[in-house]
Amino acid sequence: MFTGLVERLGRVAACEDIPAGRRIVIDAGGWPPSPSEGESISVNGCCLTLVQSRDGHLVFEAVPQTLERTTLGQVSAGDPVNMERSMRVDALLGGHLVQGHVDAVGQVISVDRSGGGWRTRITAPAELDGLLVDRGSVAVDGVSLTVAACGTGWFEVALIPETLARTTLAGRRAGSRVNLEGDALAKLVAAQVRRQLAGLSAPASPAR
Helix, strand or coil: CECCCCCEEEEEEEEEEECCEEEEEEECCCCCCCCCCCCEEEECCEEEEEEEEECCEEEEEECHHHHHHCCCCCCCCCCEEEEEECCCCCCCCCCCCECCCCCEEEEEEEEECHHHCCEEEEECCHHHCCCCCCCCEEEECCEEEEEEEEECCEEEEECCHHHHHHCCHHHCCCCCEEEEEECHHHHHHHHHHHHHHHHHHCCCCCCC
16 A cells, blocks of 8 residues: 655666566665565556565566556656555555556646646546546556546646656656556445445345
């Protein structure tokens, strides 16, 4: 579990296809100070397991399903990535609860920088139906953000200078692909509502 507050901007050092998927090596500049093999670290919003730490580089292996459902299959050497260590249960929850389970890949539609602001419009794939509400939470490439507006097939986020300076989102332009994760609490509510509605529509059992 994560908070969506990026702790480090890493840079992909190397990628290698392996039988189990893809090995991704990231130069995080010595972060975290004492990495533990087997721990979970969010990379652009994807929860990955650290398989090795060597010479200040972090090594991860992404399985085919992760590569299919996220943008990790397209990252290459030199690309910056958002990184966050899994949260402690006694930590301050500054963002929102982020699982690191990407729901869909969206695409940046436009970036509006008029009036001194920075507003990014992103496609909202069908997997996010019912999970996006005005002023609700969403994770974009692992960054906890507030939905500033939403409509049919799209939503917008407003980015502040601090977020732009500490994450990869300043480099996202029209056409860029981003990992999206809906709010975990919204998912639970939506799943329960679907179950209740399915129960109401199910044919009644014959009387005995």
